[in-house]
Each structure stands twice: as C-alpha cells, then as structure tokens.
C-alpha cells in the first residue's frame with residue numbers, strides 16, 4: 001500500500017551501500033573483522049565491557065537467559081505488554097514466563113510492585129522491557145533483584161541510544177539485548193546485540209552463540225587456532241559481515257536519528273494537546289533519555305480502536321498496536337492471571353501507535369493528528 005504517512009521508515013544511504021559492497025568484495029562474509037569492529041564500537045557507544053553481535057534480539061534474549069543461569073523449572077517475571085519474543089525466549093530456555101503489570105497508564109513499563117507480587121521460590125530472573133524506548137524503574141527493580149537474589153535481563157529491543165542517569169539502558173542489569181530489525185532505530189535488516197559487564201555471562205554467551213565451539217572459523221583463518229573442542233550444545237546465533245557493515249554505518253547515524261525522533265514527539269504532544277486533548281500521550285513524566293522508538297497514545301475510553309485505525313488508513317496513515325498483551329495469546333493463556341494485569345488490559349484496549357521516523361516532516365505530524373482528531377469525532 002502506498003501510505004501518505006507510513007508507520008516507520010529506514011534511513012539507508014550511500015554509506016551503507018559502500019560498506020556492504022566492501023564486504024562483498026573482501027571475500028570474507030561471516031563473523032570476522034567487521035563484526036569485531038562493530039562489537040567494539042557498540043560496546044564503547046553504550047559503555048558496556050562486552051558486546052556480542054547476534055542473529056536477532058530474540059536469539060540474544062535466549063542466550064541471555066541461558067547465560068544468566070535460567071533453566072528448566074525456573075520462573076522469569078516479565079511484562080505482558082511486550083512483543084511475544086520476550087516470553088518465547090524464556091520458553092526456549094525451558095523456563096516459565098510469569099506476567100507482571102505495567103506501572104500506570106502514563107508509564108507503560110513493568111511495575112516494580114507487580115514484580116514483587118509475582119515472586120515465588122521458583123523465580124530466577126526478571127526480564128524488563130524498556131517499552132517504546134522509555135526506561136523501566138531500574139533503581140527499584142535492581143533493589144528487588146538484590147533482595148531476592150534474581151538476575152536482571154533487559155530487553156532493550158526498543159532502547160538503543162536511551163539512558164537513565166547517563167547510563168545506557170541495556171547495561172543496568174546483568175545482561176541486555178538490542179534489536180536491529182528493519183523497523184528499529186538502527187537496523188541491520190535482521191540482527192541484534194547482547195551486552196554485559198559480567199565476564200562469565202559474556203564467555204558463556206560467546207560459546208553458545210557458535211555451537212559451543214572453543215574456536216571459530218575466523219580464528220583458524222587467521223592462523224590463531226587449528227582445531228576446536230565443543231563444550232556445550234550451543235546454537236548458531238552468529239552475525240554476518242554484511243549486516244555488521246550495515247550496523248557500523250547505522251550506529252553513526254543513530255544519535256541524530258534519535259534526536260529528530262524526540263523533536264517530532266514534542267511536536268506531536270503540542271498538536272495533540274491542542275487538537276485532540278482527550279487522547280492520552282503516555283510517558284509525560286521526566287525520567288531519563290528515551291530513544292523514542294515508537295509513539296504510543298491511548299484513545300479515549302469507549303472509542304473503538306479498529307474503527308479509528310480503519311478511518312486513518314482511509315486517509316493514508318498507517319497505525320499499529322503495541323501490543324496485543326502476551327498473556328492473551330493461546331500459548332500463554334494458561335500461564336497468566338489476567339485479573340492481576342488490570343492496567344495492561346486497559347492499556348492494550350486503548351493503545352494506538354502513531355507514525356514516527358526521523359525523516360518525518362512537521363507537516364506529516366499535522367496530517368496524522370488531524371486524521372486522528374477526525375477519526376475520533378466520527379465515533
């Protein structure tokens with residue numbers, strides 16, 4: 001469909017084209033010098049001791065769970081208001097996802113009080129999700145984790161470039177994972193990065209990323225090793241050089257892109273307050289530096305979301321829903337007590353995601369808000 005305003009857009013230029021061509025011409029296509037450079041640059045960007053490029057954030061979260069000691073019989077607490085990959089990664093590790101509620105209809109991240117209520121003797125870890133690129137209450141969550149001796153895994157898929165008290169989201173817990181999927185703030189088409197300051201987690205994740213092998217093809221090509229042992233039944237979650245080349249260029253563009261997203265969010269807030277004051281724009285409080293990955297709003301109670309989406313679509317404006325709560329899906333229904341997730345339920349019914357991408361113009365923002373205003377009036 002030819003949208004007047006799409007939900008998201010990518011910024012790929014001649015820099016990415018040249019970087020990819022250089023890899024193709026080099027003759028070395030998978031995890032090698034370019035991936036190593038990407039990992040080093042990314043680690044330095046977010047102030048982490050270790051960064052491991054992976055196939056995607058879902059694979060990274062799986063590695064994070066296993067490397068943080070999550071296994072069969074364990075429970076991991078996470079928000080239900082997330083993409084299903086967060087919960088699936090816990091399942092891959094053989095553990096059970098336990099869903100917690102969000103803080104409020106203004107702050108759509110996991111609630112520390114709800115985490116505390118969900119803790120049982122089987123709880124092994126907390127997986128937080130920095131929804132839309134806004135920070136969870138990390139000081140409170142780390143305190144709970146310390147008291148109950150739990151690992152903290154950060155699903156920072158939305159939060160590349162975001163921070164709290166000057167410390168990058170993704171580096172507050174034991175291990176964090178970012179996504180570079182095609183609609184993220186920086187992209188490698190498919191891809192992700194695991195970061196940690198814990199050398200044992202880094203070592204375990206490194207081994208498991210490549211079949212549990214003690215040396216890699218690249219080490220042998222460089223003459224650093226001639227054979228290998230296999231010390232764990234690992235996975236193939238490796239990144240290739242083409243995507244790493246893309247990632248290095250995208251990382252350079254990320255700060256300007258995030259800043260532009262922030263300016264657009266400010267403009268949205270002004271226009272929504274003026275033209276559609278009945279629409280709630282979450283994350284109004286001042287807490288840390290967001291990456292502004294998406295722009296969620298809450299429709300007035302009683303306004304049918306599907307009808308608003310259809311009306312906006314008719315005006316050429318793409319909207320979305322982040323997210324159908326995970327506890328509602330057939331596979332997870334039996335895990336959850338929906339009565340314990342009242343804010344998630346309310347939010348999910350009313351949440352609508354508006355277009356947001358760095359090349360969006362102020363005029364496009366106005367079109368979106370005017371279309372939303374008209375769609376709500378029609379109801």
Ligand SMILES: Cc1ncc(COP(=O)(O)O)c(C=O)c1O
Pocket residue numbers: 056057058059082083085086129155157158178179180181191192
């Ligand atoms: C919150 C969240 N977690 C995890 C993922 C999974 O990321 P990937 O597609 O890189 O596996 C996504 C992807 O959209 C996400 O939004």
